[in-house]
Amino acid sequence: xxxxxxxxxxxxxxxxxxxxxGSGGSxxxxxxxxxxxxxxxxxxxxxxxxxxxxHLSEMVTQANPDIKLTIQTSTFPDYWxxxxxxxxxxxxxxxxxxxxxxxxxxxxxxxxxxxxxxEAAGIKMSEFNPAISQALQSDGxxxxxxxxxGPLVVFYNKDLFAKAGLKEPSTTWTVDEFEAxxxxxxxxxxxxxxxxxxxxxxAAWTLTRTGQxxxxxxxxxxxxxxxxxxxxxxxxGLQKDGVIPQLPATTDxxxxxxxxxxxxxxxxxxxxxxxxxxxxTAKFKxxxxxxxxxxxxxxxxxxxxxxxxxxxxxxxxAALKAIATxxxxxxxxxxxxxxxxxxxxxxxxxxxxxxxxxxxxxxxxAAIAKxxxxxxxxxxxxxxxxxxxxxxxxxxxxxxxxxxxxxxQQQAGGx
Amino acid sequence: MTLVAPAAARAATPGQTAAGRRAGxxxxxxxxPSGLGFLxxxxxxxxxxxxxxxxxxxxxxxxxxxxxxxxxxxxxTDPVFFRALRNTVIFVVLYVPVNFVISLxxxxxxxxxxxxxxxxxxxxxxxxxxxxxxxxxxWRLMLQPKGLVDDVLxxxxxxxxxxxxxxxxxxxxxxVAMSVWQGFGYNMLVFSAGLDAINPNLYEAADIDGVSRWRxxxxxxxxxxxxxxxxxxxxxxxxxxxxxxxPYILTGGGPGAATQTMVMYMYQKGFQFYSLGMASAIxxxxxxxxxxxxxxxxxxxxxxxxxxx
Numbered sequence: 042x043x044x045x046x047x048x049x050x051x052x053x054x055x056x057x058x059x060x061x062x063g064s065g066g067s068x069x070x071x072x073x074x075x076x077x078x079x080x081x082x083x084x085x086x087x088x089x090x091x092x093x094x095x096h097l098s099e100m101v102t103q104a105n106p107d108i109k110l111t112i113q114t115s116t117f118p119d120y121w122x123x124x125x126x127x128x129x130x131x132x133x134x135x136x137x138x139x140x141x142x143x144x145x146x147x148x149x150x151x152x153x154x155x156x157x158x159x160e161a162a163g164i165k166m167s168e169f170n171p172a173i174s175q176a177l178q179s180d181g182x183x184x185x186x187x188x189x190x191g192p193l194v195v196f197y198n199k200d201l202f203a204k205a206g207l208k209e210p211s212t213t214w215t216v217d218e219f220e221a222x223x224x225x226x227x228x229x230x231x232x233x234x235x236x237x238x239x240x241x242x243x244a245a246w247t248l249t250r251t252g253q254x255x256x257x258x259x260x261x262x263x264x265x266x267x268x269x270x271x272x273x274x275x276x277x278g279l280q281k282d283g284v285i286p287q288l289p290a291t292t293d294x295x296x297x298x299x300x301x302x303x304x305x306x307x308x309x310x311x312x313x314x315x316x317x318x319x320x321x322t323a324k325f326k327x328x329x330x331x332x333x334x335x336x337x338x339x340x341x342x343x344x345x346x347x348x349x350x351x352x353x354x355x356x357x358x359a360a361l362k363a364i365a366t367x368x369x370x371x372x373x374x375x376x377x378x379x380x381x382x383x384x385x386x387x388x389x390x391x392x393x394x395x396x397x398x399x400x401x402x403x404x405x406x407a408a409i410a411k412x413x414x415x416x417x418x419x420x421x422x423x424x425x426x427x428x429x430x431x432x433x434x435x436x437x438x439x440x441x442x443x444x445x446x447x448x449x450q451q452q453a454g455g456x
Numbered sequence: 457m458t459l460v461a462p463a464a465a466r467a468a469t470p471g472q473t474a475a476g477r478r479a480g481x482x483x484x485x486x487x488x489p490s491g492l493g494f495l496x497x498x499x500x501x502x503x504x505x506x507x508x509x510x511x512x513x514x515x516x517x518x519x520x521x522x523x524x525x526x527x528x529x530x531x532x533t534d535p536v537f538f539r540a541l542r543n544t545v546i547f548v549v550l551y552v553p554v555n556f557v558i559s560l561x562x563x564x565x566x567x568x569x570x571x572x573x574x575x576x577x578x579x580x581x582x583x584x585x586x587x588x589x590x591x592x593x594x595w596r597l598m599l600q601p602k603g604l605v606d607d608v609l610x611x612x613x614x615x616x617x618x619x620x621x622x623x624x625x626x627x628x629x630x631x632v633a634m635s636v637w638q639g640f641g642y643n644m645l646v647f648s649a650g651l652d653a654i655n656p657n658l659y660e661a662a663d664i665d666g667v668s669r670w671r672x673x674x675x676x677x678x679x680x681x682x683x684x685x686x687x688x689x690x691x692x693x694x695x696x697x698x699x700x701x702x703p704y705i706l707t708g709g710g711p712g713a714a715t716q717t718m719v720m721y722m723y724q725k726g727f728q729f730y731s732l733g734m735a736s737a738i739x740x741x742x743x744x745x746x747x748x749x750x751x752x753x754x755x756x757x758x759x760x761x762x763x764x765x
Contacts, residue, residue, distance in 0.1 A: 122727045125516070129515045129516075147516070286601060287617070287619040289600040289601060289619060289620075289707075290707035290708055290709075290710030291596065291600075291621065292708030422728055422729070423728070423729050426724065426728050429708075430708065430716075431712050433711050434622065434624070434712045434714075437619070437622050437711070439624070439711065439712075440712075
């Protein structure tokens with residue numbers, strides 16, 4: 042009786058563990074009546090973005106009546122958490138959104154897209170911007186097809202510049218000129234520059250001031266070098282003088298951007314993918330300028346995103362056919378004209394410059410001409426998390442720059 | 457004879473008769489659904505989680521058995537674990553008593569048949585049933601620089617621009633305050649129901665004897681309410697050790713690690729750093745702490761809880 046009870050309870054335990062451990066999953070695709078239905082996982086921060094994805098999905102079914110996509114969206118930070126959790130259960134979708142800097146951390150999930158497969162789907166990599174195509178490679182192998190990209194730029198408030206009697210930034214303005222402008226703009230309850238401490242925003246300043254990024258080209262973290270410390274100390278100085286506003290502890294990486302859009306700060310650093318949103322929601326006239334030229338040469342880093350096929354997808358050819366449509370010329374033109382993305386296809390990139398966005402062309406062209414890919418690492422999530430978490434009190438002046446950056450290096454650099 | 461004697465002995469043992477066995481099997485049949493549910497949905501995940509703590513288990517990649525290495529790393533080299541443990545204990549020490557004082561105080565206040573008693577109950581319980589994420593977001597909007605609290609402190613008290621969510625101490629105070637506001641309604645309902653169940657004759661007798669209200673509270677209300685208080689204490693303690701949503705939304709665990717609790721750190725290790733083994737080790741330590749504290753509370757109830765009444 043005792044043996045039977047032990048066997049029964051062990052069986053129940055095993056069943057329970059199996060139920061929790063692996064779902065088997067649908068691997069993101071199913072076929073019925075000659076139509077292949079696949080799951081497309083992507084981040085989305087608003088209803089407008091989700092509507093854009095729905096439109097792209099309809100384009101796929103129009104071009105390929107035998108393919109239907111089911112869209113699953115999450116906010117950007119949750120997307121990576123959800124993807125990791127689903128991957129541990131072997132249940133990820135067929136088509137996955139991949140952001141360039143995060144590509145190294147999910148390489149093991151992605152199907153390498155060999156040249157022959159790309160050709161079969163009608164995708165020519167030569168038609169895309171080379172820097173973003175390269176950012177979506179792992180060990181020289183393409184793991185995703187880009188749809189958008191952009192260099193980091195400075196967004197500024199034209200109204201506040203005019204009110205302060207300042208000349209608008211040229212494509213060759215310097216870090217000193219930026220600082221002088223930011224200080225003059227800090228008046229009447231407004232701040233000259235708003236910053237949220239993310240690694241990519243910090244990298245914009247280290248690159249122009251020192252010529253180096255916090256992560257080197259081989260993926261190694263080098264965030265505690267004297268050049269990095271000097272750059273962070275400079276930012277702390279701006280905060281101390283009230284140019285950069287105090288930050289509350291938060292995980293909202295758009296905190297600084299939102300303050301800019303609300304008209305409380307005169308300048309902010311972000312990517313062109315935000316410009317459409319800024320133009321639509323800001324109650325002032327926004328302008329776009331290059332990252333100011335510093336001692337390191339004024340280079341900006343480029344980041345962007347694309348779509349890849351998961352290794353667990355049972356219909357990889359159909360998935361790649363769908364990707365060929367959602368990154369195709371027609372889709373890129375649609376995304377560009379809607380201001381949703383700066384097209385990664387070189388021939389379609391001008392589609393972005395419609396209406397008010399035309400004014401951004403000189404600055405964006407100059408920034409793209411002088412840019413390099415954002416260097417990433419498989420542990421970027423850890424680096425970002427630690428940098429943001431401790432960066433807020435450090436930027437607020439609660440910790441010396443050298444101590445803060447050493448802490449990030451120790452906790453996230455694996456040393 | 458030798459055959460009969462053991463049979464007689466068996467028959468003499470209660471529950472060993474045919475009828476007794478049938479009753480036992482029937483009981484087992486009735487217990488089976490909940491027993492199986494407990495095994496599959498409670499015990500198995502707990503055992504699975506504890507087992508995971510002994511593995512290096514990245515979300516993506518191979519799993520390897522590492523013995524107690526995750527626990528050793530936590531207590532020797534991990535830079536945040538003890539900070540998260542300390543923050544959790546600080547939260548519990550601040551949150552539980554404040555929650556008790558407020559919920560008991562309000563329950564006693566609305567206990568007599570005062571006007572609009574039902575309305576007060578609903579109002580006080582409202583924060584407990586509204587989504588915690590929405591609450592935390594509203595609190596964040598109020599507490600951040602240039603928010604409502606900052607404006608009031610600056611305009612009325614001249615306390616200058618404040619950054620309550622940016623200070624090491626003030627951020628924790630904000631997390632506790634928001635949690636108390638969110639959580640006191642539940643305990644208040646428990647206490648309120650407990651107060652209603654106290655026999656009014658006890659107070660009448662005390663009044664006749666000329667006992668003061670204050671003394672009545674300590675010698676009648678508190679002892680009679682002690683079973684409710686014990687129940688509330690156990691549950692509040694357990695949930696406060698597991699606090700996650702409030703600091704996650706309000707401060708993200710910051711500034712730095714000032715409000716990072718154990719469950720937040722577990723989440724970070726598991727789903728941001730992709731190390732499920734370390735996350736499980738943290739959850740195992742938390743489980744042990746909660747079991748020990750709850751065990752101590754059960755030991756204490758023999759002295760402090762009165763079930764006669």
